[in-house]
Amino acid sequence: MSDSVSSSKGSKGSEGGKGRAGDGGAVPELGRPALRKASWKYVGPGIVVAATGVGAGDLVATLIAGSQFGYTLLWAAVIGCVVKISLAEATGRWHLATGKTLFEGWRSLGQWTTVYFGVYVVVWGFVYGATAMSSSALPLAALMPNGPDMKFWAVLCGLLGLAFVWFNRYAVFEKFMTVVIGLKFLVVVYVAIRVAPDLGNAVKGLVPTLPDGSLFYTLGLIGGVGGTITMAAYGYWVNSKGWTDTSWMKVMRLDNRVAYLTTGVFVVAMLIIGAELLHSSGVALGKGDKGLIDLGGVLEDKFGPVTAKLFLIGFFATSFGALIGVWHGVSLMFADFVERFQRERRTGQPVVGMVEEVAAGKREKSLPFRAYLLWLTFPPIGLLFLDQPFGLVVVYGVLGAFFMPFLALTLVWLLNSGRTPAEWRNGWLSNVMLALGGLLFVVLCVKQVVDLFTK
Template sequence: MKKLLKNIGPSTLIAAAFIGPGTISVCSLAGINFGYDLLWALVFSIVATMVLQEMSARLGLVTSKDLASVIRIYFSSTWKKLLALSLVILAIVFGNAAYEAGNITGAVLGLDAVFQVAEFSFLNQNINILPILIGFVSILVLALGSYKKIEKVLMLLVVLMSLSFVISALLIAPNWLDILQSIFVPRFPETSLTSILAIVGTTVVPYNLFLHSAIVQEKWKSVSSIKHARWDIFIAIGLGGLVSVCVVIAGAALHTSEITTQDFSSLALSLAPLYGDYATYLLGFGFFAAGITSSITAALAAAYVLKSALNWQGKSGKIYFKLVWILIVLAGVLFSSLNIQPLQLIQTAQISNAIVLPFAAIFLYITVNNSQWMGKYKNNALQKILGLLILLFAVFLGAKSLFFFFL
């Protein structure tokens, strides 16, 4: 057990990334609008995340390269390489900047629900100090420099966040038989398609495919560590999935209620009669932890993608790497301070997800099926079948997301 816990790490960052304000908002609304009926879609998205992240981790350990580097090397044609890398850079970097604003806003909503911090006036402008504080904490954690130190901070926050949402769900005393049935028996309530797409879209995060293939190389140096990486994925992403399930359960307690998570304070106050005044503190801290952990990982992922895509090396590469995550966090603070509704920011970022997820997943799938790249560690028959099913759904998700946005 001690050895197992010692090898937990990279997937904690992945869990921290997808359990953000967007996921909590989507899962809350899924529970509020459809009860337990969409739990099957959530479980499917968690399994899909595990399958794709395992491929990403395996790619990093076998090739000693991350996904962005592989894309840069894979294409021999200059124009194809530029097109592929431009798509990745635009979608990941600008998408993460939009996510960062949603993440920081989510963390602010969590703190504000508990402490109700008043705004102050400066040059005839009302300024909320919380986005600046959240941004400062995110930069402080990233400035630790050591991957292992960042990993430990995020592990602590993810565990505390998980406890917050699990306790919230248990206090409601839900119907466990209905929950199990909803997990294993797919249901498609009327008007639920958008919510199903949103659940999968906020769980299977494309920038995690790039991030995971990079950070496993900092945790482990040998291809024999694939078994550790798989346990890490199963435990950390499983825990993240449990958090999402608990959020749906908490939302289901308000089934048929007219409430939106755009006003998180209202959500906490509405849940309070169900299991006491602790709702505000439990959910407030959970939302804060979700926002700040995702703000750290989104900035880190953007920096890794640019570093690999543009092949930054040496001392200057380290400077550019730091500059990217600083700018991403500052962009998040700026847009969060403009009082834009967090769901609007998150929905904007999901459009970039819709574009890049099929591309990243297809390229990852092709690479890990390739004997030349992966040798004996290429996908086996079961992994090929599961991967193909997930790819088809990713393409469907992307097409539907773009359809809903433009039409």
Template sequence: MSDTTSSSDANVFPRDTSGVESTVLPGKDRVINLEAPGTGARDTWKAMGPGIAAAMTGIGASHLMHAPTAGAQYGYALLWIIPVAYLLKYCAFEFAHRYTLVRGESIMEAYERFGKWPLWYLGFQSLANTFGIAGRALGCAALLWAAFPFLPLQVWAVLILVTCVGILWAGKYAALESAVKLAIIVFALASLTAFVLQAPNPTEYMTRLLPTLPPIGAALLFGAMFGYFPTTVEVAPMQSNWAVDKKSGMVRVRELERQGYKVNMAPSYMRNYMKLFKRDMNISYVISMVTGMAFLIVGAVVLNPIGLVPESREMGLTIARIYTDTFGAWIFPVIIAGGVAALFSTVFTYFDGQARIFEECCVRLRRRWDDPQTRQLIYRGFQILWIVAGTAIIFGLPRPIFVVQVASVLALLFSPLLFWMNIKAIKDNFSGPDLEFMPSKFMFAWAWAGMIGLAVISLYVLYLQFLT
């Protein structure tokens, strides 16, 4: 069964975006010749998508909430976590995307071959992530409240949840996407400019890139940063599903074969797709990491000396102060618009990605549910559940930073097993022609080190939180 049968009718990526030229040869065998994609700058931009979408899921909460909070409370003491978290998690996302590119199917197919327990595990994780969606919505609402305080914080947060689902169900995201991307770009440029203007001498923070024990009282934030930077590991199967929709690599080949075609690929077809995939992954990853570190450093420079920490509904005003103190009051609407776009895109992307993970778990556990109508019912039902449960959390615990920190630690605890599943998916399923694209021994060693590192950090956070 392939994820291309997903019934969600308004996805992050349109269904036919491969853009690969093909030649159909007449005859009873119905042969299609697929040309290799180009690898120039325009081709790279066109191919980018799953990597950017994955980065979008983290650039909101981690960058806008955890990084400034860490800088405001502890200066540069937690700066080292950001590059280390990116290094530890890299292979989790790389392996999931590589699997889909080479095997032509979602990595959920590999999970199911382990047995039914991964599906139950992912389904439970999807429900537990309600805290995450509520926290992200609260963060976005705090920015909106800073500009438009005529509605309570909780009302803004619920409106964000409902708006995300409305856009998905109406299939109107394409019309919104350009404006959101533009706002995020402006926001990122403003953030980096603020960093350049406010950045201290590099010697003040470069020495803090060496790992050290977290300061007293920082256990929750320590775990939260490892949970959400660069994003949560459950985004890896989401990224795989988005790659299926992008019809990259062998996904397009498998689709044509199911339609009865014999497919001939150009010699460089897969090699070029691998180049494009790595660029999508690496460019998004590096930009995300650099901006995350910039947020923390600017927070340490501007907020730490005056003892101002982002919290509660004042979070948006506090974060905006980083930039108004640098540029003046005129920058306030720019920062609010960009911050709202960044966090809104995070909420939106999770609403689509996590709902599809839950949908896939359900139809794989109950095969008779695998039809378009039932899939759509599960997909939309999950989103309604998130609105209801998220609203309860929003009104019951209207503290954006705290809720996101709790969700982030939960994500950290889920991450080692999800990481292991991605490693096993590659090792167990690559054979024959796939072996040409098997990760190197170094990559496997890196992956195992990342998985074990996340497991050790998870145990350490539990020890700090409950045993000290």
């Protein structure tokens, strides 16, 4: 029986509520697990994505968009969340529908993907490690101005992240990230309510318009908030949760929507803060993560020290949550990359079906996983005490700029080919969203590369 025929029959029985184990219905077809009912009690990997994907840099970008253009670009933030829902859903669908990890899919597209990912993950991890540690240290230094300097806090955050991921497994990691997301959510929404949003203007901001000079802010807002490589890590977290086959497809889709609805709340809340607190008063913020320290000062002047300190705590939760998420998720990807490469060299044959090893937690105990954890932590500490070399920054920026187009366009390729069972290939909506996302990321990639070489 062909894939398309058998898939369609298995899906029908599941969707109708029949053939589900323990429900007293008909026995499902062999090899075609019945779809589980989507339930809030399963939600988890999406929470991890939301806690990891929205870092301090994303909050600054949204804040600046609100400070410069008010509520006008609110529609772009909403579209950005829809684009990221499509990308993450495609990643999770690949893992569940094929029983293969995303890197295995990339590997099937040719040797060039292995070369690109290998270079990218090494250079990106080196520079990102220093960036994540510095970002986590900023709010701690601001909360304790008479305490140790920022480099001390940065090194401490890196070491704490290393120890936490090294000694814990996915279940504990997920619980920790749930606490992080709750703290971020409460603080950011609380501050947005305190600044008294103009609901009338907010509703008008849902109508697409482009003020003068806003084109690249708009594209950046659509494409930049909600994760880069963590989008690819989502499939690995899905497997770490124990979801390894198509019976979890409905659950994964609910989980993914929760992730990006939560992300949407963060983005809208920060845009409100930028529009109400900064746009009307013309307050300018510093560049990068320091802009959030500046915002803490503005909040203290307007609402007092308690609100300012709460915001700095939320800033720390945002930055440290992103650090922990990358330390875990990208290390899983790197471990898959190395294990597969080693086995292929040893056997001379392609290696298939490694999602079960991810689900069993074997990757989290592996030497490559822990080696990448050390790479994210110790070499970047040197960058904290040195100005980042220009050449390294350029390579990091170029590789990073190319990652999202690479992810979007390879997902279109994989999910429209015979590598994916017919039932789970892209429909027209998924193709449109992934293609538009890929095009958007290509435009942003070109702009970022041009900016790197013209500054």
